[in-house]
Amino acid sequence: MKVASWNVNSLNVRLPRLLEWLASAAPDVVCLQETKLEDGKFPCAEIAGTGYTAFYVGQRTYNGVALLVRDAIGTATEVTTALPDYIDEQKRVIAATINGVRVIDFYVPNGQSVDSDKYRYKLDWCSAATGYLKNELARHERVVVAGDFNIAPEDRDVHDPGLWAGQVLCTDAERAVFRRWLDLGLADSFRLFDQPPKTFSWWDYRQLAFPKNRGLRIDHILLSPTLATACRASWIDRNMRKGEKPSDHAPAIAELAL
């Protein structure tokens, strides 16, 4: 079972690239973030035409998440579209049970800057998410948490750690959240394997950041212990950052022997 996560930065704009990528990469489950679409405008028919069924919760302009499930892998049950016990207008969570695996798709708030209300919101949101993950891990043996975490977990996930030190995405508090989630028993699938240094998942559109590889690794796929044992590979498809109209994020992918 191949699981992928991709922040598309507008599904409207990215739909042609998404359809090509579904055909070429053939993931079984895809977690999308930043669809920026109201539910009534979600392109169900186009996606169904490629052999996937979509589950989604969105809003216009901002946020929005979706799960795409390859029809051949089975159907999704127990679909939920929010953190429980946390009131939030913003559509940032979707989860479902697919082929015996609980798949949780997060679009963690960006936080903007450390002195902003949005940073406070990010940390509050993450606290609620911690409780949610703890419960989900108690209820399910096989759990995937995938998405845009907006956290670069370590300095090696940052092109220039000195430049980013103390900045949003790299603060101690955000990194502590990431470690807390690992402490719940989740493994960062990417770090289960030897990886090329300076592997990133996001590059700014400005300043030739991608050709200069000035990026961050902020898109992650975490696995519960059983799934970590079953994980055969985990990588970032940086080729998706190239070409016409790329998202500023590249997909993260994990291959599970299930």
Place this chain on the structure above:
DNA sequence: ATGGCTGCTTTGAGCAGA
């Protein structure tokens, strides 16, 4: 060394992303 790009917005210059 500001912002430098992209997508979105009751189409405009401003917000947000990261």
